[in-house]
Amino acid sequence: MKEIEEAPSGLNDRIAQRVRDLRAQRGLSLDALATHCGVSRSMISLIERGESSPTAVLLEKLATGLGVSLASLFEAPAPAADPVSRLASQLQWRDPHSGYVRRNVSPGSFASPIQIVEVLFPPKARVAYETAAREPVIHQQVWVLDGVIELTLGDDQHRLATGDCLAMVLDRPMSYYNPSRTTTRYAVVIATVPSSWR
Known part of the structure; x- marks a missing residue:
């Protein structure tokens, strides 16, 4: 399988947007999410600004704290209504x-x-x-x-x-x-x- 990886900066921005959006939807402050998922407030802030390349383990902690799957953190923030994934x-x-x-x-x-x-x-x-x-x-x-x-x-x-x-x-x-x-x-x-x- 040929690998088609998104540039780290673009991917970090996508993850940042998703975490910000999900946290806002749940009405959680940075402190509340940090307490809920066991990730420091400063690390969550770095991730939300797209200034960190988080590991899978860290992202799974965030996903657990937000009540979503790890895969959800990689979704586009504002998806179109296309049922086909190329x-x-x-x-x-x-x-x-x-x-x-x-x-x-x-x-x-x-x-x-x-x-x-x-x-x-x-x-x-x-x-x-x-x-x-x-x-x-x-x-x-x-x-x-x-x-x-x-x-x-x-x-x-x-x-x-x-x-x-x-x-x-x-x-x-x-x-x-x-x-x-x-x-x-x-x-x-x-x-x-x-x-x-x-």
Whole structure:
């Protein structure tokens, strides 16, 4: 797969706008969000000004504090109403810590409770998220397209190989580890379930 990554400055600006917008929608001050997600006020301020290249772990903390999926932080602030997501316009982002590359596949402009993300996870890379329960509830499935990934969810450990799929709710700390010598490719399908659906 050819990588089409957005320049870091443009991507930082997009993340900055999304975090500002989501925080405003929830009526949260910088201090309140900092307390809620365990990220310092100064770091959130840097992210909201587009002056930081945050890691996936940091963004996941913010997403948890804002009650959204990590993928939501990469959506365009003011999407158009196009239900088609073309490969050439699908945003790719590289985690500065682990080097993993994520690509938002779903049309960010289409109102849907489902998001699809493709991930290229480098050999021996590891990412640990301090995920906690959110409202609305976020369900996630990880489908390994090529390779192997070891996923720990709370106290549960799973080794997934090509073709395997794991379903989970994002309500506990989790970590991903690629024990192999080759890049693992997997898809993440995320569904947000509003309270009214349960």
